[in-house]
Amino acid sequence: MNHKRTDYLSWDEYFMGVAMMSGMRSKDPNSQVGACIVSEDNKILSMGYNGFPKGCSDDEFPWAREGDSLHTKYFYVTHSELNAILNYRGGSLEGAKLYVSLFPCNECAKAIIQAGIKTIVYDCDKYAHTPAVIASKRMLDAAGVRYYKYNRTGRKITIEV
Numbered sequence: 001m002n003h004k005r006t007d008y009l010s011w012d013e014y015f016m017g018v019a020m021m022s023g024m025r026s027k028d029p030n031s032q033v034g035a036c037i038v039s040e041d042n043k044i045l046s047m048g049y050n051g052f053p054k055g056c057s058d059d060e061f062p063w064a065r066e067g068d069s070l071h072t073k074y075f076y077v078t079h080s081e082l083n084a085i086l087n088y089r090g091g092s093l094e095g096a097k098l099y100v101s102l103f104p105c106n107e108c109a110k111a112i113i114q115a116g117i118k119t120i121v122y123d124c125d126k127y128a129h130t131p132a133v134i135a136s137k138r139m140l141d142a143a144g145v146r147y148y149k150y151n152r153t154g155r156k157i158t159i160e161v
């Protein structure tokens with residue numbers, strides 16, 4: 001056996017796989033979102049998933065989607081993309097790529113642009129019709145942030161832990 005393996009993970013499978021696995025940490029009962037930030041030379045810089053800020057207990061803050069706004073998750077949850085940006089303590093994210101399992105909202109788009117992230121690879125775009133995502137794309141387009149949909153290869157990755 002002196003030939004290299006041919007069925008190794010591609011860069012995109014690897015980074016989207018890491019983003020998706022990060023999303024598996026989320027306690028959100030409806031949407032588990034994961035993000036992975038990668039340098040221009042394919043080094044993983046940071047990861048994140050959607051959850052409440054430090055000190056805001058999952059047992060005390062609400063995961064509800066509907067009802068009085070103070071009793072839904074939306075005021076409290078930090079999105080995976082923002083968590084990934086904030087989790088990075090190493091300096092600049094200028095020129096980095098973001099792999100994310102769900103298209104970024106307008107608030108995360110602002111943080112992505114201001115952090116200097118230049119490319120977004122996303123998997124799902126289930127909220128494409130919402131004002132938050134339409135506004136997000138408007139800002140990303142204006143700022144010259146490139147985004148493209150991840151091409152699923154259908155590969156099943158099974159890890160026994």
Ligand SMILES: Nc1nc(=O)n([C@H]2C[C@H](O)[C@@H](COP(=O)(O)O)O2)cc1CO
Pocket residue numbers: 028030031032033049050051065073077078079080081102103104105108127
């Ligand atoms: N890009 C995103 N990244 C995220 O981390 N989220 C989080 C916020 C919520 O915890 C959840 C969306 O909840 P739901 O409305 O699908 O039940 O995903 C949401 C979006 C959508 O723009």
Ligand SMILES: [Zn+2]
Pocket residue numbers: 079081104105106107108109
């Ligand atoms: Zn967001």
